[in-house]
Amino acid sequence: MGDYQNALIYNFKTLTVRQRKQKDGTTVGSKKSIASTYNNIASIYLNLANYTKSIEYNLFALKIKEEIKDSIGIARAFTNIGNVYEKMNNNAQALKFQEQALGLMLKLKDDYGISAGYNNIANIQLKQNNYAKAKYNFEKAIEIRKRTNDEEGLYSTYNNMGELNYEQKNYKEAKKYFELAWEYFSQSTDPYFRTSILINLGEVYKYVGEEKRSEEYLKQAIGIAEKNKMPEIEKSAYDALAGMFSKAGDFEKAYSNLRKYVEINDTIYKIENSKKVAELQALYDDAHKSSQIEIFKKEKIQSELESSKKELELQKQKNFKNILLLGVLVLCVIGFLFFNRYAIKNKLNKQLEIQNYQIAEKNRDITNSINYAKRIQDAILPPKKLVDKFIPNNFILYRPKDIVAGDFYWFERINGVSFIAAADCTGHGVPGALVSVVCSNALNRAVLEFGITEPGAILDKTRELVLQTFSKSDEEVKDGMDISLLAIYDTKENEVHVKWAGANNPLWYVKDGVMMDIKSHKQPIGITDNSTNFPTHSIYLNKNDMLFLFTDGYPDQFGGESAKKFKLKNLQELFATNAHLPPKQQLDVYVSTFENWKGLLEQVDDVCILGIKI
Secondary structure, X not given: OOOHHHXXXXXXXXXXXXXXXXXXXXXXXXXXXXXHHHHHHHHHHHHOOOHHHHXXXXXXXXXXXXXXXXXXXXXXXXXXXXXXXXXXXXXXXXHHHHHHHHHHHHHHOOHHHHHHHHHHHHHHHHHOOOHHHHXXXXXXXXXXXXXXXXXXXXXXXXXXXXXXXXXXXXXXXXXXXXXXXXXXXXXXXXXXXXXXXXHHHHHHHHHOOOHHHHHHHHHHHHHHHHHOOOHHHHHHHHHHHHHHHHHHOOXXXXXXXXXXXXXXXXXXXXXXXXXXHHHHHHHHHHHHHHHHHHHHHHHHXXXXXXXXXXXXXXXXXXXXXXXXXXXHHHHHHHHHHHHHHHHXXXXXXXXXXXXXXXXXXXXXXXXXXXXXXXXXXXXXXXXXXXXXXXXXXXXXXXXXXXXXOOEEEEEEEEOOEEEEEEEEEOOOHHHHHHHHHHHHHHHHHHHHHOOOOOHHHHHHHHHHHHHHHHOOOOOOOOOOEEEEEEEEEOOOOOOEEEEEEEEEOOEEEEEOOEEEEEOOEOOOEOOOOOOOOOXXXXXXXXXXXXXXXXXXXXOOOEEOOOOEEOOHHHHHHXXXXXXXXXXXXXXXXXXXXXXXXXXXXXXXXXXXXXXXXX
């Protein structure tokens, strides 16, 4: 019935009774019945999107099935674990467990298990875009399910065939399969099957020109998902609704549904930056759109003025002819034309005044939007108090060129390791800020979601996630970032172990009073030819040694007597000279040096420098 919370309560009650010890030392329930309850609990956790718990209870069940040598139970446990990994988008692990399950079912000649195995493997191959193999395995499943009169399995595979055709843009064929599946599952009490097919129908209807039906089915899916607390399904439905409204040109509704999608997604993965991306993108789009409207209005006013000038010139010529031909009437005509010309000019001046006021208002709106975007971007940056808590001796020099920046600094603390980075994204201002949020989000996911702790591997995964995000655009997006990423490990005594990796940005550090550097890996976090993995460098430092992470804004600043760049060489000498000072005093020196060098010239780029004293 989809009441997962109560289902969980009663399954745990059942488990408690079945595990209760009797006087002879045996449990009230058999091992097989206990394993069955574990399976039920794992299945409920899967529907509640609690994947860690789902795998945990599936493994409990698998252990018992192996103890009692229940081959079918072992195969089904493999299937269940594979399903969880598939939900987590870990397709390699999912395929491994599903293939193990199918191998056991083939040995046992269990038609139900064999057809489920082919179907599950095909689903993973579909996610891997291996359409030919997916189609082959779906057809094998359909053949067995027809032969064994497995109606629920058959119509479930029809739904999967619809998804295969949808991915290949065969929308009419996809619609046929989805509608076949809905004929059967519309009467089901299982909310998972019903909502999955409703979302598929909603997605395909928008591509065959049936937007009203698309909206109807997707809202129906949301209602069922909300009632049954199914966040993954609810998230997918809101995502599909946003896409449908966007395709229909109703951007207000598209944005509203996308916000709901992001809120649910944040709840599941505990990543808040996705929401900030959506808000910042909306602010940028609004600013860009408003700017384009005002340009159009200015051009229109200018066109009207030019047109009026031409009319006046023609009128002058006509007046001159009238003077020659109609001597007595000329004064009356000139008087009339003068009055008419004055009225037109006065009218145009008033219109221009109104338009200039409207433009000023719009410019204020745009500035206010960008100022709000700065608040969002500031919220993405780690609080200074958090950095100070785990890295007490530090300074942060952060100066955006414009209101918002393409540069950002990043910090996370996981399992006793402090990760800190200085990053420079493509561009500055609003476009650079948008890219910075995408890149910051990718760093968070690499560490928090995928659990990666090696700096080089973190950059590899970050590049993969950034490219994945930008690949959704119809145009090739070449934006990305340069970064210097440091991991500081808690070590005993006076020696501190750090690891570092960099994309186009080096690491400079002062060890025992000597300035040293590690060159960066010459490729960005983004599109590059012949990309290679980012290497991780390991260093051991002593007390009072100093590390510097930075972007190129400071050395690229023009200034001085000849209005030339400050340059990396001068920056390195500046760091080496002042590394012995406390971080706060160093910060004062670097700020004043920058201001004196820049003088009255404009700041050319965002500036970000992080200093860490061991």
